[in-house]
Amino acid sequence: MTTLARLDRVTRRFGDVTALDDVSLEIGAGRIVGLLGPNGAGKTTLLSLLQGLRRPSSGTIELFGGDPSAPSTRAHLGCTPQETALPATLRVREVIEFIGRHFDQPVPTAELAEEFGLTALLKRQTGALSGGQRRRLSVALAFVGRPKLVLLDEPTTGLDVDGRRALWDAVRRQHEAGATVVVTSHYLEEIEALAQRVVVVDRGRVLVDDELHAVLDQVELRMLRLTTPEAQAAIALPGVVDSRPEADGSLTLFARDADTAVRELVASGIPFRGLTVRGASLEEAFLTLTANANAAIAESLKENQA
Amino acid sequence: MTTFRLAGVHAKYSMIETFRVPIAVIGSLVFPALGLLFFVVPQRVVADDPAFATQAVISMSVFAVMANSLFSFGISIAEDREKPWDPYLRTLPVPGMARVLAYIFSIGLMGVIAIIPVIVIGGLLTAAEASISGILFGLVMLAVSALPFMLIGICVGYSMPSKAAIAVVQVVMFGFAFAGGLFLPPLLFAPWLDTLSKFFPSRQARELVIWAVQGGDLEPWAWLGILAWIAMTLVLALVLFRRDEGRRYR
The missing domain is CATH 3.30.70 (Alpha-Beta Plaits)
Known part of the structure; x- marks a missing residue:
């Protein structure tokens, strides 16, 4: 198993608040890892360290064996913007092409649009999309660069049941095509639907790191x-x-x-x-x-x- | 190489975004042209004199580039910092330098577009005249003298929220324009105002471009002043940029 990302005794403080407290974690290729925890548990901080947006107060982080804050390290990383963040005046096709041009072999726009149900929307400005459509576009952007590791932060919060299932199916197909996925959620249902391995975090610490069924037994x-x-x-x-x-x-x-x-x-x-x-x-x-x-x-x- | 390619990509999509709201563009393009049309063209004493008319056209070009640099940098950076799109872009494999260059490309192009109507109106409706080499050298000096305004824009963008940035940029812009002799020629200034004026980057930029286009002597305070402003604002911009990296993450 290739290790895609590794956190070694990572602590991150914001002033007096300790968002992550001595966390060690390895993410190997090939699985969907669910990062489960209540709001404020440290999930988003953990992702932002892997994205190179923040640096740890102590401890080390490796992404594909390198430093995530170096742009070239992130060439095989896929992330999602918050769906409210999409530039309102750009069209769906333009946003996909814009992000795709950061990667060596982007997925053709038509193919990605088909996969995430965006084909009919390609000519729309993102400001004219519904919340669910914007969310699909945001998640699609994480896959445009054929990433080895994808980080999805609360991918379906606020979606209706159908939208949620459609998005889960798309994420599963991408995973079968070879992407390793880390998904955060505070919904047990979402983690159950997607994850194989579950990491439960609370107050900046890892409480449980185990197979899905073992964790379900503990929290259900x-x-x-x-x-x-x-x-x-x-x-x-x-x-x-x-x-x-x-x-x-x-x-x-x-x-x-x-x-x-x-x-x-x-x-x-x-x-x-x-x-x-x-x-x-x-x-x-x-x-x-x-x-x-x-x-x-x-x-x-x-x-x-x- | 990748840095330049990605800077081009970012500049392209930022231009598309800008032109989707054309009224924002028209504002910064039309104002300098209108200024020339209303304040210079009707005053035939100025408009019919080749030397004065050329200086007036140059003043308006400096104003166009200054307004564009201050507004675009100050307000786009302040706005981008408030949007969650910015942290997303920073997760992509793109160096920070590419994004700064993208700002310079897109804002620079807007600056070039903004001076086209000024040069056309100046050429057709006044006695302004210049050689081709003079115009080209003038454009180069115009680009150099835009640097302190871009850097001031960056400082404003990184030090305050966008609503405050709009107000500050407007005050700075009109203050610099009057004090720098871009609206009224310094010839009409009282001696004390003329002395004060020489400390402003707008006045220094005006003298630099006039020297490039019309030739003659360049007083040392003009180019020394521009260099001093570039150095000061560059240091301040770097300090604010670093401070922002720390503060944004709390």
Whole structure:
């Protein structure tokens, strides 16, 4: 496996804020890596270091074995602009050709437009595009130079379901054609749809770096909401990993496996009513995950002291 | 080589963007031509005298190039810094020097376009006259004397937001134009104003181009002044550029 990018003990501070804290990471050729974390976790900072836009406060970064802040190093890197950034008066064809001319062997405009569903829009000025169309154009620009490594920052935020699926399909086809992709998101769904390997970051640290299914097991929690007079007994049920009292007097239980938890609840004979089950949001899952990580760190500190 | 090719590419698309909003172009092109038409052509004392008319045409050409340099650099840089398109372009394999050259190409071309109507009106409606070699040498000196204005534009662009940049550029532009004798010839200045005027890059640029076109003596303060302005504004521009790199990333 060729290493395309490597971060070695990278820390980046902005004044008093530590955006990345001693992060080491390798990105090898051939996979789609999902970078998952809540807003402000350090995902965008990590990408901007790989793009050469910023330099680390300490530690080293390598892109294709070189320094990402040197323009020639970035010849095989593909990035997306924010979709609001596209120059409003340029036509879609012009934007694609403009960016393509930075690379040795750009994808022909017609071919790229076909791939990302832009063929009918080539003559439009980007200012006249809808949000979804602009987003497709932004993502397409990342692939115009036949990059070896593509960095996609929140590629489908704000898109409807159809637009999102179409874009995911296009990214997957590009990956099959040989591009390694790093995609950031705070949507678990997006990471599930695209990534094979998942890196979970929070507060500038890497919490988890593992295969998709292993990470899903850790962050995918179900929430059971119910009203019961015997709250303590319900919290103590096997399979319940966390709980939270709600303002209306009901109780929320967090469980990894909702089916098992419901069976246990019924079998226990605890009286309850108004049961609803839903998936925990990523934010809620992260709270549990980070709490676990912090507990683990505290644990290891204690052991060291002992 | 790649740097020059990419500078050409960036200049081309930046020109396309500029010309898609033609009124912005017309503003900087028409004003110097109108100035010549209204203030010089009707005054036959000036317009019928070959030496004075030529100087008036030169003054308006200096004004056209100065206005274009200050406006284009000051406002485009301030605006580009506010747009998220700029950090995207910096992820592409393009050296920073190519982007600076692209600004110079596209703004330089606009400057050339801006003086064409001035030269045409001057040639047809006044007694202004110059040899071909004089005109060519004049254009070269015009390009050299545009440097301090471009650098001042860069300083403005990197030191303030675009709305402030518009206001500052306008004040600087008209201040330099009057003080430099581009609107009223320095011949009409009071002695104290004439002395003060010699410290302005606009006055120095005017003398430099007049010397190139009409010949005669070039006073040392004109070329020394231009060099001093280039040195000072270059240092300031570099300082502001570096400071901006640090500040933008917070």
